[in-house]
Amino acid sequence: MTTVVGPERQEGSGTPAAPSGVAAAKSAGKAGRNLPAAIGVGGTLGIGLILVLVFVPLVWIGVVAVALAVATYEVSKRLREGGVLVPRIPLILGGQAMIWLGWPFGAVGVLSAAVGTVVVCMVWLLLRQGFGTAPKNYLEELSVTVLVACWLPLLASFTVLMVLQDNGAGRILVFVIGVVCSDIGGYIAGVLFGKHPMAPAISPKKSWEGLVGSLIFCIIGCLLTVTLILEANSLIGILLGVVLVVTGTLGDLIESQVKRDLRIKDMGTLLPGHGGIMDRLDSLLPSAFVAWLVFTVLL
Structure with a gap:
């Protein structure tokens, strides 16, 4: 989620400096990104996801599984570079179990896989160097490992539970469109009015003006999509718009603080203009749980 302030406030973020000079100024937008590349990649991904949800909605589960495997690898790699040796293999395999077991077994399958992943990681870290060697930094590494398991695959699994509900493809579309509207509204308002x-x-580029823009765009987007796609009460759209902005903003701030602690700008480099997969999921992950909860309770 992008709620940027004006260009005069973009320095001092604590992250590696962006390229300097005329070439960088031309290629990067006011949010510090290569705007044409970001729009192209974002548009391509958006169209692809819409086609999947409209024509083959169950393929969404595979899309989520692949994205979470890559994101987990990105995060674990960055953590290892920062000196926190989280167990990459159990996290990736456990994340896949959370995603796929949600299909036949619903919430019970997701919860069982999550608990199993934590237990396996506890033992993995304990015995990683064999019975004869006491593990170092066990508590720190286990705590971060549990955080990663809950932050990435567990939260993402709620999109699987969502797509399996009545009109699940429509629910996913409403959820994703809401987060995208929040992102766009925050960017526009932040660039034009952010002071x-x-x-x-935590994130010097975010502004209160951008947050207002996020609220306006997201509420309008959710109001229209809930009414037109889900044919539900418009008040649900208003409520969803507000909570998606809150959770999306907090999700983005959480990832920003993690990257600040690790002294990095992006989690990865896979997506030009965006960073890594995880850099695109920061707002979506906590919002997925909230959207699932709103839909489950109110629809």
């Missing part, structure tokens, strides 16, 4: 940083110690 008051929201959380300068």
